Amino acid sequence: MATDVPLVDAAQLLGELRRTFSSGRTKSEKWRSQQLRALLKMVTEQEKEICKALTLDLGKSEYETYACELAMLLDSCKLAIKRLKKWMSPEKRPIAVATIPSTAIVHPEPLGIALVVSAWNFPILLALDPLVGAVAAGCAVVIKPSEIAPATSAFLAKFIPMYMDKEAICVVEGGVQQITALLDQKWDKIFFTGSAKVGRIMMAAAAKHLTPVTLELGGKCPIYIDSTVDVKVAAKRIICGKWTCSDGQACLSPNHLLVEECFVPKLISTLKTTMVEFYGEDPRTSKDLAHIVNKNHFKRLTALLDDPATAEKIIHGGERDEKSLYIAPTLLLDVPLDAPIMNEEIFGPLLPIITVKGPDEAIDIISKEPKPLAIYVFTDNKAVQEKMVSETSSGGMVINDAVVHFLCPHLPFGGVGESGIGAYHGKASFDAFSHQKSILYRGFTIEVYARYPPYTTHKQKVIRALLGRDFLGLLLALLGFRRQE
Incomplete structure (x- = not known):
């Protein structure tokens, strides 16, 4: 070991x-x-x-x-x-x-x-x-x-x-x-x-x-999603981003969903259907889900599930087995924003769904939290896309997908504020x-006499014209003339 x-x-x-x-x-x-x-x-x-x-x-x-x-x-x-x-x-x-x-x-x-x-x-x-x-x-x-x-x-x-x-x-x-x-x-x-x-x-x-x-x-990476999207494609990409990456044990995994109110029932139904399609009726038999890394993390996650503010909000999953360090992919609906699960990075297979009226409320929720490592925005509305880009701050952002910006070697990857310093x-x-290292090479062929003492009024005019890129003034100063204002 x-x-x-x-x-x-x-x-x-x-x-x-x-x-x-x-x-x-x-x-x-x-x-x-x-x-x-x-x-x-x-x-x-x-x-x-x-x-x-x-x-x-x-x-x-x-x-x-x-x-x-x-x-x-x-x-x-x-x-x-x-x-x-x-x-x-x-x-x-x-x-x-x-x-x-x-x-x-x-x-x-x-x-x-x-x-x-x-x-x-x-x-x-x-x-x-x-x-x-x-x-x-x-x-x-x-x-x-x-x-x-x-x-x-x-x-x-x-x-x-x-x-x-x-x-x-x-x-x-x-x-x-x-x-x-x-x-x-x-x-x-x-x-x-x-x-x-x-x-x-x-x-x-x-x-x-x-x-x-x-x-x-890390960072509590949120997803905002509205009713303009292709719900089947969006559900697949959300699930893949959440559970394919070490069963949610990833700094880029979606932490919670902020869903436009009118779209919530349709999205939940599609998420449930797609999760069964991906992992079967009993996900513990799936070979495509990682397990929780150790007992300490298992107990931390089950404590979040069993908290009184959370337990009654489970709408899919919730099963667990400590011996095999298994927790089922779990959906929770409208957990209070002050519940423990919403006040720390989940880092596991639990996905709270929060109902919002639209992008303004979503931005308000996001802005009250430390800057996340990534924000994922699912919408076909260009104005909403630009609004989320301009009115939120995060290490990175993906429009209409999750996590995949990490795959782009030419995009610097890193956080901001609480989610990190620097990029790679x-x-x-x-x-x-x-x-x-900055290096300046010079030779000995040209000297600017005005840089050296004693500093006369004439030299001051030359330096002002030179450093101010006033080339006509420089020429006049060198010739000894005074520009007519």
């Missing part, structure tokens, strides 16, 4: 990694490309082992493992390999008039030694997708997988050193003591995926050393682990 490993000597580990980084080898395009190809090879060759680990940890099917973790990871590797040279190349920028003649560039350089702390719900993707960005940027990396997914943690600890440069990339297993020891050290970058509660701990630790952080946190995916992953 991941929690049984000896406590790491964090100072020694960082010292070894810093020696590797200081040697300069991680900065070369050759090394970065080799490591990305090695990661790609590991994921491809060890797919069966990965599936086995995710089944043990979360009961994930092979379909979900590939569709929701491996496919995206493979795409990230391939994109980084393809674009690496371009991402690494200095980018030319316009110069200021006052610096003519000169050349301005932005040169990306690796931040240094990065700590990637990943979550248990997508334990392969959330450990290795940030690794793609860190390696592409030229960083040395420590991955700290979640001890709540011990089989996956053990897989990473075993196979990453077999495929990748173990002097620059390593895995540290373990629980709270282990991460505490790591956070006592000075890192050049911390990338954390998890809850806002733990995110605050990460940020406090980083603040001691002014270490930059990327925090990918594609070029944004490279940028997350890079410092954009």
Whole structure:
């Protein structure tokens, strides 16, 4: 088990990694490309082992493992390999008039030694997708997988050193003591995926050393849906977004529905029918639903279901079995907004449905909560779509679907406020682990005499004209004339 490993000597580990980084080898395009190809090879060759680990940890099917973790990871590797040279190349920028003649560039350089702390719900993707960005940027990396997914943690600890440069990339297993020891050290970058509660701990630790952080946190992702949509398609997409992703145990999973009043009966009927179509009359026999990760989370979710404000609101599902960590996909109707289930991120297979009069009431409810990681808007009304875009704030938004924006490598993915700091995916992953160093090159051929003391009235006129881009005034000042006003 991941929690049984000896406590790491964090100072020694960082010292070894810093020696590797200081040697300069991680900065070369050759090394970065080799490591990305090695990661790609590991994921491809060890797919069966990965599936086995995710089944043990979360009961994930092979379909979900590939569709929701491996496919995206493979795409990230391939994109980084393809674009690496371009991402690494200095980018030319316009110069200021006052610096003519000169050349301005932005040169990306690796931040240094990065700590990637990943979550248990997508334990392969959330450990290795940030690794793609860190390696592409030229960083040395420590991955700290979640001890709540011990089989996956053990897989990473075993196979990453077999495929990748173990002097620059390593895995540290373990629980709270282990991460505490790591956070006592000075890192050049911390990338954390998890809850806002733990995110605050990460940020406090980083603040001691002014270490930059990327925090990918949770958020009570709402869906707004009105009567203009194709109800059958919408129901399928909602169910897929909620229950295909680790049975609702995902930061992007829809947390609750805000449904236009006149549409509620039709939507509920279609959701029920579609859920039976997807998972059968008895969902516990379905191989397409993950189980709750452990007993603590099971008890937390059943407590939400059994709360007096919630228990009488169940309209579908609600069955549970602690031995198999099973909770049925569950719908609840018009739970009070002050009920416990509506005041925390559910992170499970429970979906409250709240009746609203229209988009204004939905926006009012959303705006009273911390900014979510995503908002999902189901409507064919363009005006409503634009209203939701302009009058709400969230890490991301999807119109007429849920979760799928995570699949787009060219869309930066991240939260805002309580749902996170910073973003990654594609070029944004490279940028997350890079410092954009500005460089100005100058020669000795032209001198602006007016920049040097003693500062006369004439020199002041020249500088004002030069910095103000008043080229006629500059010419007149240089010729010794005064412009006629």
